[in-house]
Amino acid sequence: MVDALRVTSSLVFSELFATREASAREVWTTPFAPDDHYDLSWDTTLYTRTAPRERYFAAHLDDIEVARVLVLQTHTNRIEPAFRLPALPPSVTEVEWIEVARGHRRLGIGRAVVRSLEQTFAGEHLIAFGAVGAERFWDATGWQRFERDSAASSVGQRPLHLRVPVA
Numbered sequence: 277m278v279d280a281l282r283v284t285s286s287l288v289f290s291e292l293f294a295t296r297e298a299s300a301r302e303v304w305t306t307p308f309a310p311d312d313h314y315d316l317s318w319d320t321t322l323y324t325r326t327a328p329r330e331r332y333f334a335a336h337l338d339d340i341e342v343a344r345v346l347v348l349q350t351h352t353n354r355i356e357p358a359f360r361l362p363a364l365p366p367s368v369t370e371v372e373w374i375e376v377a378r379g380h381r382r383l384g385i386g387r388a389v390v391r392s393l394e395q396t397f398a399g400e401h402l403i404a405f406g407a408v409g410a411e412r413f414w415d416a417t418g419w420q421r422f423e424r425d426s427a428a429s430s431v432g433q434r435p436l437h438l439r440v441p442v443a
Contacts, residue, residue: 330346346373
């Protein structure tokens, strides 16, 4: 069994990069290979003329990949006004996906990954629309939770969680 203190102190968090396929300049491949330990399809081909705006991170514990992360730069004018957020800069960093590998879940790895993201993007506003069912996880991060305005909300819509940089 892995204890939370060891996860926090031993987790290695690193950025990985999409690669351009030599055969076609508009085809990029994510840095992740197929892996049965993950529910999401991380081995995706991206079609774009420029380097993708996606940033990928992996977390390793004892040389074993235990988590994958995808973040994006998001223009705040694309966030629904129904959230009634405080004033934000023109662009924020959105945590699109965090997934901990099966067999390593509920050990504090997700929390350690969020703390690593906070350090990596220390001077930036971070937002996350947690997956359905992940609300408790995001609430436990200490990030501020925003629901859509009651007039605009409907069942199954995910809340937005915001972390404002510490001054």
